[in-house]
Amino acid sequence: MTLVDLRSDTVTRPTPAMREAMARAEVGDDVFGDDPTVLALQARMAALTGKEAALFMPSGTQSNLCAMLAHCERGDEYIVGQLAHTYRYEGGGAAVLGSIQPQPLSQDARGQMDLADIAAAIKPDDPHFARSRLLCLENTWNGRVMPHQYLAEATALARRHGLSCHLDGARVFNAAVADAGPDAAIGDVFAALARITAYFDSVSVCFSKGLGAPVGSMLCGSAALIARAMRVRKMVGGGMRQVGLLAAAADHALDHHVERMREDHGLAASLAEGLAGIAGLKVRSVDTNIVFVDVADGRGPDLLAHLKAQGILATGLIGLRFVTHLDVDAEGIRRTVAAVREFFAAGAPVAATGRAAGPY
Numbered sequence: 001m002t003l004v005d006l007r008s009d010t011v012t013r014p015t016p017a018m019r020e021a022m023a024r025a026e027v028g029d030d031v032f033g034d035d036p037t038v039l040a041l042q043a044r045m046a047a048l049t050g051k052e053a054a055l056f057m058p059s060g061t062q063s064n065l066c067a068m069l070a071h072c073e074r075g076d077e078y079i080v081g082q083l084a085h086t087y088r089y090e091g092g093g094a095a096v097l098g099s100i101q102p103q104p105l106s107q108d109a110r111g112q113m114d115l116a117d118i119a120a121a122i123k124p125d126d127p128h129f130a131r132s133r134l135l136c137l138e139n140t141w142n143g144r145v146m147p148h149q150y151l152a153e154a155t156a157l158a159r160r161h162g163l164s165c166h167l168d169g170a171r172v173f174n175a176a177v178a179d180a181g182p183d184a185a186i187g188d189v190f191a192a193l194a195r196i197t198a199y200f201d202s203v204s205v206c207f208s209k210g211l212g213a214p215v216g217s218m219l220c221g222s223a224a225l226i227a228r229a230m231r232v233r234k235m236v237g238g239g240m241r242q243v244g245l246l247a248a249a250a251d252h253a254l255d256h257h258v259e260r261m262r263e264d265h266g267l268a269a270s271l272a273e274g275l276a277g278i279a280g281l282k283v284r285s286v287d288t289n290i291v292f293v294d295v296a297d298g299r300g301p302d303l304l305a306h307l308k309a310q311g312i313l314a315t316g317l318i319g320l321r322f323v324t325h326l327d328v329d330a331e332g333i334r335r336t337v338a339a340v341r342e343f344f345a346a347g348a349p350v351a352a353t354g355r356a357a358g359p360y
């Protein structure tokens with residue numbers, strides 16, 4: 001029985017063609033700045049996001065951390081969603097390592113903070129307050145695409161008050177693919193990406209999620225910001241050596257795995273459609289490759305166990321999360337819908353407790 005792993009789009013394994021690209025990669029010592037494959041990927045990502053410079057990172061968490069520490073000084077604060085990755089899911093890194101205070105705000109179902117709340121949270125220059133320095137947004141957020149109007153208004157508001165803007169774009173390629181529409185060619189997707197990143201001073205992009213590379217993220221921004229981020233990256237142990245092996249995988253993904261994200265979005269839509277008619281659960285949202293489902297009567301953990309017994313993996317507790325990616329196909333989605341249907345038809349007993357899982 002093939003495993004259908006819907007826990008996250010991080011679970012993809014490099015394809016044979018990606019492994020070949022990695023094996024062929026020219027490498028050097030990137031801490032000395034002479035890994036040609038890394039330098040080429042950094043230049044490519046800077047161009048794609050419309051920024052002066054870019055820096056290859058081992059993870060999205062480190063990329064966001066380096067961005068926050070490059071934007072902010074000790075005693076500054078960043079305004080961020082209560083459920084944003086840069087606040088909730090990064091071990092408090094900005095506070096722990098940068099003495100940067102988060103100012104979390106509640107978000108609506110699309111992940112948007114109210115503009116009036118943002119305005120009210122920006123502090124005047126007064127020694128009582130931390131210095132409001134940075135606005136962090138996330139796109140996609142829980143698989144939801146942020147509307148351009150919101151991106152434009154929120155970042156303009158921040159700028160009027162002298163704040164910089166950072167985008168946690170771990171899944172920004174999913175947003176670009178969705179923005180570009182169903183018939184878009186790769187150039188159209190790249191253009192959609194640039195329209196999103198144009199609102200921001202810095203953007204962090206993951207290669208290890210829907211793009212299907214094994215490791216790696218990229219922080220893009222001004223040359224001055226990237227120079228500061230490079231100091232932080234070294235400080236937190238992210239200076240890597242012959243890392244062109246990984247940059248080659250990311251470069252391969254940019255050539256071959258961007259347009260195909262549409263297939264992931266299509267499979268997520270068909271999963272949502274298949275689940276929509278089943279009594280006992282409610283599909284919350286699906287814009288891109290993530291389907292959230294609310295399960296009634298505390299039966300989420302039992303449903304997860306039922307799926308697991310059939311070789312289908314997902315995460316969650318009350319709200320279950322199913323993520324489509326490169327290594328999931330239509331047959332896997334068909335099996336998932338059938339297994340969920342079977343669970344509710346059988347009327348399995350009400351359960352038990354479990355542990356909440358975050359958006360990894």
Ligand SMILES: *Cc1c(COP(=O)(O)O)cnc(C)c1O
Nearest residue numbers: 059060061062085138168170360
């Ligand atoms: C996965 C993710 C990250 C962090 O990526 P890692 O490489 O796992 O550290 C950051 N932000 C968002 C929104 C993510 O989904």
